[in-house]
Amino acid sequence: MNEKELTDNSPDHQAEAFQNDVRTALTHLYDNAFLQSHPLTLLLASSAPGDRLTQAQALRRLLLDCIERLRPQPTAPSDAARAYAVLTYRCVDGLTIEEIERKLGLSRRQTYREWTKGIEAIASQLQDLLQTAPPRSAPAAPLPPTRQELAEAELARLSQEARCEALDLNELLQGVRHLLGSRLQRRKIDMTVSELSTAPPLLADRTLLRQALLNLLSHALDVLPAGSCLTIESTEEAGSLQILLRQTSHPQPMAAPPTPLREGVALTVAQSLIGAQNGRLTLHGGPDLWSAEIVLPTAQAPTVLIVDDNQTLVDLFQRYLAGHRIVVAGVYRGDGVLEAVRQLHPQLILLDVMMPHQDGWEVLQGLRQAGVAVPILVCSVLREHELALALGANDTLVKPVSQPVLLDALRRWLGTLSPLDGSHSTPFRSA
Secondary structure, three states: OOHHHHHOOHHHHHHHHHHHHHHHHHHHOHHHHHHHOOOHHHHHHHOOOOOOOOHHHHHHHHHHHHHHOOOOOOOOOOOHHHHHHHHHHHHHHOOOOOHHHHHHHHHHHHHHHHHHHHHHHHHHHHHHOOOOOOOOOOOOOOOOOOHHHHHHHHHHHHHHHHEEEEEOOOHHHHHHHOOOOHHHHHHHHHHHEEEOOOOOOOOOOHHHHHHHHHHHHHHHHHHHOOOOOEEEEEEEEOOEEEEEEEEEEOOOOOOOOOOOOOOHHHHHHHHHHHHHOOOOOOOOOOOOOOOOEEEEEEEEEEEEEOOOOOHHHHHHHHHHOOOOOOOOEOOHHHHHHHHHHHOOOOOOOEEOOOOOOHHHHHHHHHHOOOOOOOOOOEEOOOOOOHHHHOOOOOOOEOOOOOHHHHHHHHHHHOOOOOOOOOOOOOOOOOO
């Protein structure tokens, strides 16, 4: 073994390499494509089952948990909180080093020193949690992404561009049936849409829901025998709409039933897009008795509007609230809030204070002057509870906000939160 190999395998060099892995993962914390091939994700692969996207998401949650463990006690000296503050601003709020300098009143050198201290603390936690020595030789080259992984990455991007609106299900289904007309004819499948004029409007993204229905019905056309009849009907229950697609005629089985052409991708796309709109998709039976059920919230589902110029925080709150029958909408500019309120009619507003061009205090006063009466919770790193109440807020949350704290706050102002298995929240983007 030569001198370079001895140096590369030394404990100090391995510790430095591990800390560098932690630094790059924290810097790209919300970049799924980057994290999927990251050395720390590969290290977690044995303990985090699933595909690489799932493992990357597990790494993100683990790093966020490690940051939260560094939260100082209220009685701790102020300098003990600096590394935690820098990590939170950089990784949770997505601020640049220059912005952190200004917020904390630190020099460039001090900010980087606290950033390095935070990385070292996270690296130490990870070594304990993973019960492993610092990495090792160069990681194996990642395999090229599969078709399904590429589809999932694209779906994650599309979901971030979603816009919620009230949709007429009957109109949407008629348009989808028209698009599939030639395939329905070739397969001799009769698709009947029952009278849905009395169905309540759905709260969903038009483009995403249309794509989900197209992919689900394409899957059905792949697996149903020629000559089948497919009926679509709906029922309303507890603020949700159940859409049932079922095979209602059973022709004689073909000697050689058609092989599905999409290798499961069409169905994966449909499930993901419906999940991204607070819904769920369940399949039943098989080619001889096929049916599917879609559950989506109606336009009466409670909407929480998050006003924050930091998109990563909005994304974090959306993940916190996934699984509940809540529409999470995000608006990133203070001057777009009133328009978002008029469009979405939220039941609760979470409002950041430190935003460019128009800060949260000005937004809060403008909303109250415009007659907006819904509860507004100021959500900021600033501890200005009395000022917030004086300007018209109903309550305050101090960043960083954990999932239990957020859920408790929503229960205080919205009441019981209804669960919705397999759901995700959908953002609204202001113009």
